Amino acid sequence: MWRTIDWCYIIYGVSTQLSTILLATRPEMYWWKSFMSNLFWDLPWAIAVTKIGITPDTAWKWHGIIFGGSLVWNGVVTIAWIGLWGWFLKRGKVIWGLTGTEWRPALF
């Protein structure tokens, strides 16, 4: 049960739950969060996976690093963005008019 990357799924559960705050309130921040988490982990590995020459012997090791690491990194990014979200709200930073009936271009 706890082999390879199973423990990473706990982080996945927590970060999914936390990111609902961003999704249901400020989708633009949700997008930035997801963008960061993909750009700095999954994208480099998608490129690297063609270069490193994975063999059946090393497959599970790489699997753990690529897919498990992705979940861990996503958790870190999510926590950072939730912090940022709270900070923005406390400082009264611009909220996009996404919930209104009219389009309002915003600064952020």
Next chain:
Amino acid sequence: MVEVLNEGLPRVSYLIIGDKSSRSVSSRVQLSNTLIAFQAILGLIMSIVFVSCAQQFANTFVPEPTRSASLTYVRIAAFSALTSTVEVAVGYSTRALDKPDVPLLINGVKTAANIVLDMLFLSPFRVAKIKPTVNTQAAIRLSCDALAALSGLTYYLLKSRRHVTEYREGPGSDADTGKSLRPSLKAWSILARPGFFTFIESAFRNIIYLWLVSGVVKMGETYATAWGIFNTIRWGLVMVPVQALEASASTFIGHYWGVWRKRVGIENHRAKAKNKDLICRYSIQELQSTDFIFGSSSHSSELHRHLSSSIYLRTLRHRHRNPDFPPTDIPLYPPLCSLHICFRSSG
């Protein structure tokens, strides 16, 4: 790719349709109708594209030895694009409308139909005198999905109509009568603004993920199969409960965000939140009393229906003893509390 469609517009329903403080029931139903109609059209287009491009899909995602056999399978499965967009759009919008029994019905019908059809066509004691292939399975799957989507849609239409009628008969809804419930471009544009972000989020994530997966598949059939099995197990064990919780948490957060936005003023784009707004330090009774802010009591009963009856009764008793409750300054964006409510209501 269908996942991108399903995660694009429907995910904003928590934010937009879930906002029951600043939007009337009929406008929320209209937004839902628009969402479902738009997604169904997109799903239909996708299905047609999939059928015509089945060969290329098989080349990319299926290892060499099994490729030719899976072409028909891919063609049959293509139509699941349409059924799944309808199903997902109905599911998301009804959750945001506080009608989670609609997605429950969808999944119930799907599972029941699957059991019955599997018994009739696939099981060792099957009635049909055919030799089941992987394509039989695909056809069964498709009919289950179609049946589920259709029944969900019908149930939603009946239910939303009744909901609107009830609301219009209630007090304080004079301005609401006569508003159209038909899908409209204006409603679509309200959904599309935040939907743009959820769409590009999903598109970017899925493109990179597919790139990664196609790299994995190129390593050969054995590894692709092992990897597929591993993922299926994790999907069942972890992601299903996580996503169920995610859906209910998002619904409550959407409601509370709407309440908070109304309290600070919808046009106030530089509203400052207090610590109390961000981190909830209020009792469950206080949270329950949000119907003062929601306006009419018919609205709040929806919220209450989600919660266990004991909490509901306790709230009623509390309000009976404290008629002046709640204080005007209720925090109304408590994400942690909404999680708490999810746990309570499920437990």
